[in-house]
Amino acid sequence: MAEALLALAGVNTHIGQYHILQGVDFEVPRAGLTMLLGRNGAGKTTTLRTVMGLWQASAGAIRYDGAEITRRTTPERARLGIAYVPENMGIFAGLTVRENLLLAARSGPPDDRRLEWIFRLFPAMQRFWHAHAGNLSGGQKQMLAIARAIVEPRRLLLVDEPTKGLAPSIIANMIDAFRELKRTETTLLVVEQNFHFARSVGDTVAVMDCGRIVHAGRMADLAADDALQQQLLGLSLQAHQ
């Protein structure tokens, strides 16, 4: 197998005096979608933020595309091709949909083909092109946050709980959108609580607990193993199915 696009080795992260990540080891293979699962408070968000450089790792190494990025700043990591959709979506409410996307396009306005592709994924973006992002519904904000991350082709997309708070019909649309994303060159690392979503789009999976990776493997294997799911994830995820 080719070298992984992203590899964390013994990553520790402290937030203030709290020791949150306590030696995280896992790899995200090139192309495809890796799910990062785990109970509430396991450290999933902290892991994504550490990869993005929004928290500094206090020990360990983060390798991306063959180079160590552990000490790089957040903007540097972004310019290496990592895009981030945070748990709270981080859209700019006072800016229009158009302005949100323009800002994310670092090398000039996106061309028509790219925009058409984005509009096909998320038609609401076209309809509300000139609307202020703060007026969008929760689901539309999530779509904008993802659209913003992919307005230009990126190597690695980090998405934190894309289905959080979404109605089931919208989740079905989101699954379609992620399947379409998987057809591109982009590698995805997605944090999720919704197991149905996870099994629908995940290729590989890593499960966290208490700031460590406690399981890594193929998504299909975990999806087929009820006992393992129960042991790793408890009942909370099953309730979402």
Add this chain to the structure above:
Amino acid sequence: MSHGSALPAQRFDWLPLALIPAIALAALPFIPSLPTWVTLTVAGLAMGMMIFMMAAGLTLVFGLMDIMNFAHGVFISVGAYAATSVLLAMKASMQADSLAANLAAIVPAVLAAMALAGFLGWFFERVVIRPVYGDHLKQILVTMGGLIVVEQLIHVVWGPDIIPLPRPATITGSFIVGGAAIERYRVLAVLVGLAVFAAMWLILNRTRLGLLIRAGVENREMVESLGYRIRTLFVGVFIAGSALAGLGGVMWALYQESVNAQIGMQMMVVLFIVLIIGGLGSVGGCFVGALLVGLMANYTGYLAPKLALGSNILLMVLVLLWRPRGLFPVGRG
């Protein structure tokens, strides 16, 4: 993948703007004559414009980096003094009754003021502000300290006494409109203020740089995650805001026809009131807030001089009762 047919059309929030005529009209019955009211209103608007120039940088600095810069007043003072030095050195051209000659003194004076204030801003950001990012208590202490140090330095360079600063000939005096005396200088202040506001509005709303600043005020982390260095942006805004405060300082010194080392410190209370009224981080709010404060100060200054500052604090309280986060709250994502 969308639901609902359309969003409510995005409307500009005009209500706070209506406060400006509302406050002017509310004052009308209390002022004995219409010409006096006109004079006071023009004076209030002129004062508001100058306050806006001084406050605009402060609100962006706070919005972008959550920095409480209590030393912002030093940029006002330094700007005023730098311009004073230039203007006093060019006395002859100031006294000449020719616009060209006056401008030959004023333009370099304004440039010197903005350059020195901007340079001081750059230095201040590096030396005083940078070590205390993210810690409000330290910011207050350290910037207060910086304020005192610079004030003392002004004493050293320009002396402790008030320096009289006569206005250039062509913008002295007033003209009469419908029985109301209107000072020329106040009209000039309104025009300069409008020009500064228009320029800021265009930059913020029509350029990529402005887009970045507006986004940064909302959510710094996200701007960084999109690949932009917020620090660079912030330093630029800090320098521009300081230079603008310097310009406001020149305008204010010429308005008062004198400078003293406390000029900046005296303004700080008013600036914070304006920022809170307008909504921290909002340039539009800062503009409306400054005009409201300017009008209020002039009306009450005429009716009950002792209550001038108190009336603005009352105004702030009333605004906060109506909109607890100011007239134009800035969303924090």
